[in-house]
Amino acid sequence: MNTIALVGNPNSGKTTLFNALTGSNQRVGNWPGVTVEKKEGNFKFNDVVYNVVDLPGTYSLGSFSEDEIVARNYILKGHPNVVINVVDATNIERNLYLTTQLLEMGAKVVIALNMIDEANTKNIKVDIKTLSQKLGTPVIPTVASKRKGIDKLIDEAVELINKDIDYKANISYGENIDKEIKSLKGLLSKKNLDYPHQWIAIKLLEGDEYIYQMLNENDTLKNQIGNYELEIIDKRYEFINNISNLTVKLPEDNKETLTDKIDKIITNKFLGLPIFALIMFAVFELTFVIGEDLLGGIIGTGIEILGENLEQLLIYLSSPIWLVSFFTDGVISGLGAVVEFIPLILVLYMLMGFLEDSGYMARAAYVMDNIMKALGLQGKTFISMIIGFGCNVPGVMATRTLEDKRDRMIAILINPFMSCGARIPIYLLFISAFFPNNGGLVLFSLYSLGIIVALLVAKIFSKTLFKGEPSYFIMELPPYRLPTPRNVLRNMWDNVSEFLKRAGTTILIVVTMLWILAILPMGVEPYSQNSLLGGIGTFIAPIFEPAGFGTWEASVGLFSGIAAKEAVVAILGMIYAGVEDGVQLTQAIQTAFTPLSAVSFMIMTLLYTPCAATLGTIKKETNSYKWTIFSAVYSFVIGWIMAVLVFQIGSLLGFS
Amino acid sequence: MKTTLKPIYLTQLHPGDNCKVNKICAGYNATRRLYEMGLNTGANIKVVKNDIGPIILSLSGNKIAIGRGLAEKIIVEN
Numbered sequence: 001m002n003t004i005a006l007v008g009n010p011n012s013g014k015t016t017l018f019n020a021l022t023g024s025n026q027r028v029g030n031w032p033g034v035t036v037e038k039k040e041g042n043f044k045f046n047d048v049v050y051n052v053v054d055l056p057g058t059y060s061l062g063s064f065s066e067d068e069i070v071a072r073n074y075i076l077k078g079h080p081n082v083v084i085n086v087v088d089a090t091n092i093e094r095n096l097y098l099t100t101q102l103l104e105m106g107a108k109v110v111i112a113l114n115m116i117d118e119a120n121t122k123n124i125k126v127d128i129k130t131l132s133q134k135l136g137t138p139v140i141p142t143v144a145s146k147r148k149g150i151d152k153l154i155d156e157a158v159e160l161i162n163k164d165i166d167y168k169a170n171i172s173y174g175e176n177i178d179k180e181i182k183s184l185k186g187l188l189s190k191k192n193l194d195y196p197h198q199w200i201a202i203k204l205l206e207g208d209e210y211i212y213q214m215l216n217e218n219d220t221l222k223n224q225i226g227n228y229e230l231e232i233i234d235k236r237y238e239f240i241n242n243i244s245n246l247t248v249k250l251p252e253d254n255k256e257t258l259t260d261k262i263d264k265i266i267t268n269k270f271l272g273l274p275i276f277a278l279i280m281f282a283v284f285e286l287t288f289v290i291g292e293d294l295l296g297g298i299i300g301t302g303i304e305i306l307g308e309n310l311e312q313l314l315i316y317l318s319s320p321i322w323l324v325s326f327f328t329d330g331v332i333s334g335l336g337a338v339v340e341f342i343p344l345i346l347v348l349y350m351l352m353g354f355l356e357d358s359g360y361m362a363r364a365a366y367v368m369d370n371i372m373k374a375l376g377l378q379g380k381t382f383i384s385m386i387i388g389f390g391c392n393v394p395g396v397m398a399t400r401t402l403e404d405k406r407d408r409m410i411a412i413l414i415n416p417f418m419s420c421g422a423r424i425p426i427y428l429l430f431i432s433a434f435f436p437n438n439g440g441l442v443l444f445s446l447y448s449l450g451i452i453v454a455l456l457v458a459k460i461f462s463k464t465l466f467k468g469e470p471s472y473f474i475m476e477l478p479p480y481r482l483p484t485p486r487n488v489l490r491n492m493w494d495n496v497s498e499f500l501k502r503a504g505t506t507i508l509i510v511v512t513m514l515w516i517l518a519i520l521p522m523g524v525e526p527y528s529q530n531s532l533l534g535g536i537g538t539f540i541a542p543i544f545e546p547a548g549f550g551t552w553e554a555s556v557g558l559f560s561g562i563a564a565k566e567a568v569v570a571i572l573g574m575i576y577a578g579v580e581d582g583v584q585l586t587q588a589i590q591t592a593f594t595p596l597s598a599v600s601f602m603i604m605t606l607l608y609t610p611c612a613a614t615l616g617t618i619k620k621e622t623n624s625y626k627w628t629i630f631s632a633v634y635s636f637v638i639g640w641i642m643a644v645l646v647f648q649i650g651s652l653l654g655f656s
Numbered sequence: 657m658k659t660t661l662k663p664i665y666l667t668q669l670h671p672g673d674n675c676k677v678n679k680i681c682a683g684y685n686a687t688r689r690l691y692e693m694g695l696n697t698g699a700n701i702k703v704v705k706n707d708i709g710p711i712i713l714s715l716s717g718n719k720i721a722i723g724r725g726l727a728e729k730i731i732v733e734n
């Protein structure tokens with residue numbers, strides 16, 4: 001099958017173009033061996049199916065990060081038939097830097113000159129014909145968000161696939177380097193390599209560690225070869241500037257754009273942080289109002305009806321009692337607890353996607369950089385933390401954008417303190433039982449506490465376990481754009497379907513296991529203290545005595561939360577009321593907890609050991625069992641200390 | 657033309673100032689990343705914001721934020 005690879009800088013509109021090309025025919029997976037997300041899709045053109053691979057967005061194709069290595073290895077070894085290079089028309093020079101590297105690789109390239117409408121508005125004039133001539137590649141103006149130019153782009157790409165041409169980039173790196181390249185090529189010609197020799201020669205001169213390792217050369221070669229890296233980058237830019245001087249005309253007068261005006265307020269030294277706090281508060285308030293009040297109840301009722309009908313049906317079919325119990329108590333209650341909170345997660349992901357696509361996320365990192373620096377971190381860490389609000393698994397994965405290993409380790413270890421979507425149901429249950437009128441405020445306080453604990457822990461780590469200077473902060477601030485509904489919804493759907501998949505597999509297994517523990521030993525009343533599950537709870541319970549919830553029921557809830565946070569509410573429901581949710585459970589919680597112990601319990605669930613899926617991701621990302629176990633244990637200790645502190649101090653102050 | 661004047665660092669400039677990148681004295685990885693983002697030798701930049709926190713630059717109309725620590729290592733000329 002014909003394969004098209006999609007390459008481009010971050011913020012070039014690559015994902016939008018990918019969506020425009022492939023529509024709904026997409027699948028998301030992982031690149032083998034690494035945790036970089038792999039997106040693939042396809043489209044049909046003249047009855048031929050074309051596979052499209054969306055490569056990670058990068059500024060360069062060096063060996064700087066996993067993303068860069070994945071992208072360049074795919075171009076060289078995955079043998080795509082053609083590469084579509086997405087170039088931001090409002091930022092041509094910087095974007096062409098990646099293009100020069102594609103040309104060096106000898107790839108067949110079609111350039112999608114994207115966001116050409118924005119360039120026009122900004123009065124940036126591009127001579128497309130000359131640009132195409134000088135680069136030696138087709139250049140197609142596109143507006144991916146409005147699906148403009150897509151057909152033409154496909155036409156060109158398909159035509160190029162069927163053309164038999166050998167691309168040669170005619171970039172001169174200066175007399176000296178050109179000579180070195182030539183002699184290196186002579187040296188390499190004896191070897192049988194997967195990569196083009198010209199490209200390898202350039203990479204060697206750039207001091208590319210990955211290539212040195214691949215060639216398995218001893219250090220003598222490295223010492224013989226000088227490092228011309230910065231000169232080579234300069235020469236690439238010289239090549240680009242020569243072309244852009246001929247083809248791109250920037251407006252003379254630098255008028256203040258709308259982005260500049262918005263930035264003056266949003267990045268203002270006094271207003272920046274309050275605005276950020278306000279936006280985050282609005283996000284959670286909206287999530288709560290729309291997701292829970294408006295939609296959550298409807299789905300909850302639906303699940304209840306489904307459960308009752310299924311029970312009726314199973315009884316009608318005269319199924320054995322254990323089967324009825326398994327489906328109604330185990331499956332429906334477990335999945336029901338999850339499904340009910342889908343509206344909430346939908347709304348949260350939608351708002352997060354909106355912030356991301358609008359360009360605000362980068363500003364959030366900017367305004368947070370000061371605080372983060374004082375804590376020994378950098379602003380970008382905060383983005384992985386915000387993503388952790390959705391789910392800690394992508395949150396931990398998002399730390400990949402941190403280039404410094406030390407920064408990254410800290411960011412991974414503190415991410416689980418970011419309250420993920422799966423913990424919301426737990427808070428909601430306790431809010432409805434004790435604080436029905438202050439839901440938004442309680443949620444906001446919990447999220448803030450998570451952030452504060454994360455930052456304090458980060459500070460301690462950076463002074464003890466991971467000493468050193470914080471790494472540098474370089475970040476693009478893309479212009480503000482109104483997100484297209486299509487992209488926001490798409491992003492939301494990707495995340496929610498991922499969540500559902502997990503609900504359908506991991507959580508189902510977890511619920512089943514817990515159900516088995518709850519009905520054993522045989523003959524015991526399910527979900528009672530005499531069951532195995534009750535035994536486990538009774539055994540752990542004394543630990544939580546000082547925190548105010550030293551009951552076997554609460555302990556079982558926390559125990560199941562280590563498997564999956566989604567399971568906590570379902571299990572509490574089964575234990576307390578024999579129902580998965582609803583008024584009875586709320587009433588049961590009201591008698592089993594006090595407002596104060598409800599708060600300390602919520603704090604415990606916020607901070608204690610991350611779920612199995614997150615721990616698995618931490619293992620994958622750190623490649624260390626030691627740090628994974630460390631993460632599981634230290635967060636439990638912190639959660640416990642905080643819960644105890646709150647309960648004890650609260651009791652002293654006369655709260656109950 | 658070589659000048660023997662004291663070097664000017666990026667952090668010393670004010671919003672609205674235009675300058676050219678002369679030299680970057682940061683670590684290997686940071687320098688490379690700056691180069692790749694277009695802050696290579698001779699690049700024309702304009703300071704957009706320089707008060708607290710990272711400095712915001714405009715590189716042919718596109719904004720890049722650079723941490724202060726790193727910006728202190730970028731030598732510029734007018």
